Amino acid sequence: xxxxxxxxxxxxxxxxxxxxxxxxxxxxxxxxxxxxxxxxxxxxxxxxxxxxxxxxxxxxxxxxxxxxxxxxxxxxxxxxxxxxxxxxxxxxxxxxxxxxxxxxxxxxxxxxxxxxxxxxxxxxxxxxxxxxxxxxxxxxxxxxxxxxxxxxxxxxxxxxxxxxxxxxxxxxxxxxxxxxxxxxxxxxxxxxxxxxxxxxxxxxxxxxxxxxxxxxxxxxxxxxxxxxxxxxxxxxxxxxxxxxxxxxxxxxxxxxxxxxxxxxxxxxxxxxxxxxxxxxxxxxxxxxxxxxxxxxxxxxxxxxxxxxxxxxxxxxxxxxxxxxxxxxxxxxxxxxxxxxxxxxxxxxxxxxxxxxxxxxxxxxxxxxxxxxxxxxxxxxxxxxxxxxxxxxxxxxxxxxxxxxxxxxx
Amino acid sequence: xxxxxxxxxxxxxxxxxxxxxxxxxxxxxxxxxxxxxxxxxxxxxxxxxxxxxxxxxxxxxxxxxxxxxxxxxxxxxxxxxxxxxxxxxxxxxxxxxxxxxxxxxxxxxxxxxxxxxxxxxxxxxxxxxxxxxxxxxxxxxxxxxxxxxxxxxxxxxxxxxxxxxxxxxxxxxxxxxxxxxxxxxxxxxxxxxxxxxxxxxxxxxxxxxxxxxxxxxxxxxxxxxxxxxxxxxxxxxxxxxxxxxxxxxxxxxxxxxxxxxxxxxxxxxxxxxxxxxxxxxxxxxxxxxxxxxxxxxxxxxxxxxxxxxxxxxxxxxxxxxxxxxxxxxxxxxxxxxxxxxxxxxxxxxxxxxxxxxxxxxxxxxxxxxxxxxxxxxxxxxxxxxxxxxxxxxxxxxxxxxxxxxxxxx
Numbered sequence: 101x102x103x104x105x106x107x108x109x110x111x112x113x114x115x116x117x118x119x120x121x122x123x124x125x126x127x128x129x130x131x132x133x134x135x136x137x138x139x140x141x142x143x144x145x146x147x148x149x150x151x152x153x154x155x156x157x158x159x160x161x162x163x164x165x166x167x168x169x170x171x172x173x174x175x176x177x178x179x180x181x182x183x184x185x186x187x188x189x190x191x192x193x194x195x196x197x198x199x200x201x202x203x204x205x206x207x208x209x210x211x212x213x214x215x216x217x218x219x220x221x222x223x224x225x226x227x228x229x230x231x232x233x234x235x236x237x238x239x240x241x242x243x244x245x246x247x248x249x250x251x252x253x254x255x256x257x258x259x260x261x262x263x264x265x266x267x268x269x270x271x272x273x274x275x276x277x278x279x280x281x282x283x284x285x286x287x288x289x290x291x292x293x294x295x296x297x298x299x300x301x302x303x304x305x306x307x308x309x310x311x312x313x314x315x316x317x318x319x320x321x322x323x324x325x326x327x328x329x330x331x332x333x334x335x336x337x338x339x340x341x342x343x344x345x346x347x348x349x350x351x352x353x354x355x356x357x358x359x360x361x362x363x364x365x366x367x368x369x370x371x372x373x374x375x376x377x378x379x380x381x382x383x384x385x386x387x388x389x390x391x392x393x394x395x396x397x398x399x400x401x402x403x404x405x406x407x408x409x410x411x412x413x414x415x416x417x418x419x420x421x422x423x424x425x426x427x428x429x430x431x432x433x434x435x436x437x438x439x440x441x442x443x444x445x446x447x448x449x450x451x452x453x454x455x456x457x458x459x460x461x462x463x464x465x466x467x468x469x470x471x472x473x474x475x476x477x478x479x480x481x482x483x484x485x486x487x488x489x490x491x492x493x494x495x496x497x498x499x500x501x502x503x504x505x506x507x508x509x
Numbered sequence: 510x511x512x513x514x515x516x517x518x519x520x521x522x523x524x525x526x527x528x529x530x531x532x533x534x535x536x537x538x539x540x541x542x543x544x545x546x547x548x549x550x551x552x553x554x555x556x557x558x559x560x561x562x563x564x565x566x567x568x569x570x571x572x573x574x575x576x577x578x579x580x581x582x583x584x585x586x587x588x589x590x591x592x593x594x595x596x597x598x599x600x601x602x603x604x605x606x607x608x609x610x611x612x613x614x615x616x617x618x619x620x621x622x623x624x625x626x627x628x629x630x631x632x633x634x635x636x637x638x639x640x641x642x643x644x645x646x647x648x649x650x651x652x653x654x655x656x657x658x659x660x661x662x663x664x665x666x667x668x669x670x671x672x673x674x675x676x677x678x679x680x681x682x683x684x685x686x687x688x689x690x691x692x693x694x695x696x697x698x699x700x701x702x703x704x705x706x707x708x709x710x711x712x713x714x715x716x717x718x719x720x721x722x723x724x725x726x727x728x729x730x731x732x733x734x735x736x737x738x739x740x741x742x743x744x745x746x747x748x749x750x751x752x753x754x755x756x757x758x759x760x761x762x763x764x765x766x767x768x769x770x771x772x773x774x775x776x777x778x779x780x781x782x783x784x785x786x787x788x789x790x791x792x793x794x795x796x797x798x799x800x801x802x803x804x805x806x807x808x809x810x811x812x813x814x815x816x817x818x819x820x821x822x823x824x825x826x827x828x829x830x831x832x833x834x835x836x837x838x839x840x841x842x843x844x845x846x847x848x849x850x851x852x853x854x855x856x857x858x859x860x861x862x863x864x865x866x867x868x869x870x871x872x873x874x875x876x877x878x879x880x881x882x883x884x885x886x887x888x889x890x891x892x893x894x895x896x897x898x899x900x901x902x903x904x905x906x907x908x909x910x911x912x913x914x915x916x917x918x
Binding site: 137138139141143144145146166167174175176183427428440444445446448451452453455456458459460462463464 | 547590861868
């Protein structure tokens with residue numbers, strides 16, 4: 101089946117649609133769990149299918165370095181190697197080359213602010229250390245595994261992604277820091293445009309859909325410029341990338357400046373964003389697909405999603421199962437949840453498993469978090485069909501106090 | 510259903526039978542995977558059931574310390590807490606109190622010799638450090654979690670095991686080291702006999718089957734003495750425990766001295782033994798059930814069981830999937846294996862997952878190893894029915910060069 105986006109309904113900017121891919125359909129809006137190293141951490145492909153996962157995102161940077169994209173190709177591509185029959189998206193490798201290639205987490209997220217537990221190291225321009233060099237040709241970086249030097253270019257990124265064989269691949273871009281100034285962001289943007297054209301020229305005749313990436317930081321005129329430029333080229337889809345500003349409000353603005361100008365007949369992906377409230381805000385602004393490590397990473401740290409009104413729910417919509425109040429609680433995370441974890445296991449047992457650092461803790465909590473987000477996305481799709489999206493958003497987000505914007509619908 | 514052993518066939522000392530428990534039947538001989546902390550590492554109960562696991566063994570020492578046996582009881586017992594509907598056995602906690610309670614692995618296995626990667630620290634008598642004190646009352650030890658002091662006695666071991674609620678529970682005993690001399694082994698044996706009687710007196714009226722443990726080290730007269738003593742008491746089953754000698758040959762002797770004297774109508778368990786060849790040697794000598802961490806621990810280290818004739822098979826019957834020769838091998842571990850791992854994943858992918866330290870590596874290899882052993886046990890059961898056990902044993906073990914004994918059948 102060749103790639104296409106089918107628009108079913110539009111409510112304000114929000115869309116209910118379908119992405120047709122060579123490996124099946126993704127009903128949108130939808131969340132794609134991340135399988136960085138060709139595995140969604142702690143889950144088998146069978147479990148992912150049983151959870152109803154429609155597609156996953158794998159990371160080009162990681163797979164290029166290990167096990168190597170040529171090996172993946174030799175093994176029949178990502179789908180066959182990881183035994184995943186449904187759609188896969190790969191990113192361009194750029195973001196990780198800039199961050200991990202610098203030999204450390206640079207401490208700055210895609211939305212501004214310093215990641216908890218990391219230190220921002222006086223970031224300059226693109227927050228690069230001297231281990232990462234960027235020029236017109238591409239990005240030279242060191243492997244975070246062994247320090248070996250590598251060059252990633254628009255051409256090599258496309259070639260690697262063709263070897264990996266995902267259904268949706270991304271143009272190679274420079275993801276600037278939220279702390280980058282406008283002058284640097286503009287230089288990077290113009291280079292990203294030239295790289296975008298090189299990506300289109302480099303691609304071969306595969307059934308893969310190539311998404312263009314919209315950069316421009318939190319600067320409205322740069323976002324407008326990239327939109328004008330990118331619309332001239334034959335992308336099969338678009339991804340909103342780069343710095344999304346220093347606050348959630350700025351991220352909403354970036355989406356408001358960008359997404360309404362995109363064509364109705366192409367899918368839009370929001371890169372690396374998946375906080376609870378972000379999904380609602382993104383969908384409201386016309387995003388079709390999201391990817392993020394949040395549900396699985398949260399799960400491995402004992403943070404599980406709970407519905408609105410759950411006592412002690414954090415601003416991120418979670419409980420920490422390690423909390424002492426769950427010590428002897430013989431109840432599931434969520435009573436009306438139908439996931440394998442909630443159907444069979446108590447919070448007291450989950451707390452024990454986490455305390456004991458048992459792998460089953462990570463598996464069960466990952467199942468719940470993914471199930472929770474997928475059910476949420478399914479509810480959003482239904483709400484869009486029935487024209488009550490705003491109501492659903494209010495229900496899930498009004499008590500989070502996370503400084504949500506007003507949205508576009 | 511009340512507990513009983515049903516003998517179906519006897520071939521020499523080897524037996525084909527059935528253990529009826531309150532949670533269903535175990536077709537024997539059978540291997541029970543270990544779920545130390547109330548979870549078989551890296552697998553869900555659903556996966557265990559799909560693998561055909563008939564029963565598991567959980568460790569009393571670990572569960573007493575964390576999450577606590579009273580909590581397990583409050584949560585409805587082990588079966589309900591861990592969502593495992595099939596039979597469970599718990600050990601007495603003694604072995605771990607002596608070893609882990611000493612604040613470190615003592616470096617000596619149940620069969621003599623030093624574990625790879627550990628150091629034997631000049632073991633004395635019972636290989637105890639000054640953190641473990643043993644006297645007539647019981648064993649005083651320190652938690653390996655927080656250093657807190659605990660006392661485990663025959664009475665408390667039984668009480669804890671009743672709180673955990675397994676189908677088969679074990680008498681509290683002192684497991685002496687293979688390096689203990691005869692004088693110490695004899696003192697420990699007599700104390701273990703007094704403890705055994707106290708266990709019988711302490712037990713309440715539960716549907717649990719209480720197994721007596723046969724100690725006596727590698728000394729034939731002590732093994733004979735313990736057999737005479739234990740046969741006088743109303744056990745529902747027997748476990749062969751304690752030091753099983755310094756070599757596999759000595760272990761076989763210990764079994765030959767012990768098992769033939771046990772009654773036909775009671776099941777026999779061999780504690781903590783599960784090497785490939787040991788299963789054959791144990792079955793040949795009349796053992797019905799085994800437990801061991803080997804299949805899951807091996808799996809997490811990348812060691813997977815392969816059938817006889819596999820090139821480069823180690824003396825333990827394994828391949829190491831991390832081996833460079835598997836780098837690009839697009840073949841499963843075992844072509845005719847029907848487990849989820851072999852049906853869907855290549856050695857090259859498994860090697861990648863192990864290199865990347867992905868949890869899925871541990872899950873998939875654990876599946877294969879457990880499936881492999883369970884299939885082996887099923888083959889043994891069929892071979893016993895069809896009176897061709899010796900042939901099967903020759904097929905699986907003749908190329909291992911592990912110094913196997915001649916067996917009793």
